Amino acid sequence: MEGQNQIPILCVVGARPNFMKIAPIMRVFNREDNNFSAKLLHTGQHYDQSMKVSFFDQLNIPEPDIDLGVGSGTHAVQTAEVMKKFEPVLDTIQPKMVLVVGDVNSTLACALVAVKKGVPVIHVEAGLRSNDRSMPEEINRILTDQISDLLFITEESARQNLVKEGVCEHKIHFVGNVMIDTLLHNLECATPVESILTNVNNRxxxxxxxxxxxxxxxxxxxVLSSLVETLLNISKDLKLVFPVHPRTLKQLQLYDLLQVLEQSDIQMLPPLGYLEMLGLMRSAKVVLTDSGGIQEETTALGVPCITLRDSTERPITLTEGTNVLVGSNPKCIREAFDSVITTGGKSGRIPEFWDGRAAERIVEVIHEWVRQAKI
Known part of the structure; x- marks a missing residue:
């Protein structure tokens, strides 16, 4: 129930990676003993009905109070459309603060509108850097951090990045990783592999x-042809399961690579919901990925991860976790894979504060910040 003394806060999501980050935060905000009235705004940057079922429903994220319905477009068009549609909502709701997560276009767009309207911005998962500005996400991260009033970090290296960029230390708070909150909260509900794969047998x-x-x-x-060839080679030694992203499917079709995969032993699947992916990750011998979030999730699960990128904004998965960085070079990929097969891969350890309580710490800090600032 909304009380007279509750503080209005507007939380923003826009794309799949955001959903797993906002779920534990909304869960804490919605407790009866907190002093916030939290509304959820979905920009619609990525959205369809199947996604609603597989992410919002599975993660028990409340139905968004506002859906901007922006849809796809170039980075410039998408960012501009979010800004245009977000401003009147901000004027109507008049929250005391705006909370954004991650590094998608919606994160930067809503943060820009809020700060220009004089509304404080809170950035969850701040300070991560790949040091590769050819990645749109890197630009979103850097700019969002520069205009945020509270910055919540998942690892201490993020603090060093922010201080180096001129962010005041008193704005930075090390709270842990909300992605891991969601993983631990849902681990027991992860879909069994047998329910996902059709040909589970002794082999x-x-x-x-x-x-x-x-x-x-x-x-x-x-690059894509080389990666497909490498995966085909690896699949001769270990069965591979490949849920295909819509963007990837389009490119595989465009470059006449889809049929090659369909005729191989690689089991291709449509995009999966969170609980299905969690089930597959938990039981995998190894994960080969270019996803940022999966690097963190495999570290939390203790599953060896081979990252098909030249850089990562999550260095703790390399220094403390199960992750190795190999780029798209076939020789490096194969060597990393062979290491997993022969030695079991990196064992790693769970990083500090990746304990399922990051969202609680975030809300505690916001509450104290509000009290001191008398917002």
Whole structure:
């Protein structure tokens, strides 16, 4: 129930990676003993009915109070459309603060509108840096951090990045990783592998999981062809399961690579919901991916991860976790895979504060910040 003394806060999501980050935060905000009235706004940057079922419903995220319905477009068009549609909503709701998560276009767009209207911005998952400005997400991260009033970080290296960029230390708070809050909260509900894969048998007790969607990997025909060839080679030694991202499917069709995969032993699947992916990750012998979030999730699960990128904004998965960085070079990929097969891969450890309570710490800090600032 909304009380007279509750503080209005507007939380923003826009794309799949945001959903897993906002779920535990909304869960804490919705407790009866907190002093916030939290509304959820979905920009519609990525949205369809199947996504609603597989992410919002599975994660028990409340139905968004506002859906801007922006849809797809170029980075410039999408960012501009979010800003245009977000401003009148901000004027109507008049929240005391806006909370954004991650690094998608919606994150930057809503943060820009809020700060220009004099509304404080809170950024969850701040300070991560790949040091590769060819990635749109890197630009979103840097700019959002520069205009945020509260910055919540998942690892201490993020603090160093922010201080180096001139962010005042008193704005930075190390709270842990809300992605891991969601993972631990849902682990017991993860879909069993047997319910996902149609041909589970004695020969198929071990498998590797593959995800690909980064433009650097799927938009260049030479890179994508090389990766497909490498995966085909690996699949001779270990069964591979490959849920295919819509962007990747389009490129595989464009470059005449889809039929090659369909005729191979690689089991291709349509995009999966969170609980299905969690089930596949938990039981995989190895994960080959270019996803940022999966690097963190595999570290939390103790599953070896081979990241098909030249850089990562999540270095703690390399220094403390189960992740190795190999780029798209076939020789490096194969060597990392062979290491997993022969030695079991990196064992790693769970990083500090990846304990399922990051959202609680975030809300505690916001509450104290509000009290001191007398918002």
């Amino acid at each position: 198929f007790k071990e498998y590797g999981l593959v995800t690909l969607h980064r433009p650097s990997n799927v938009d260049d025909p030479k």
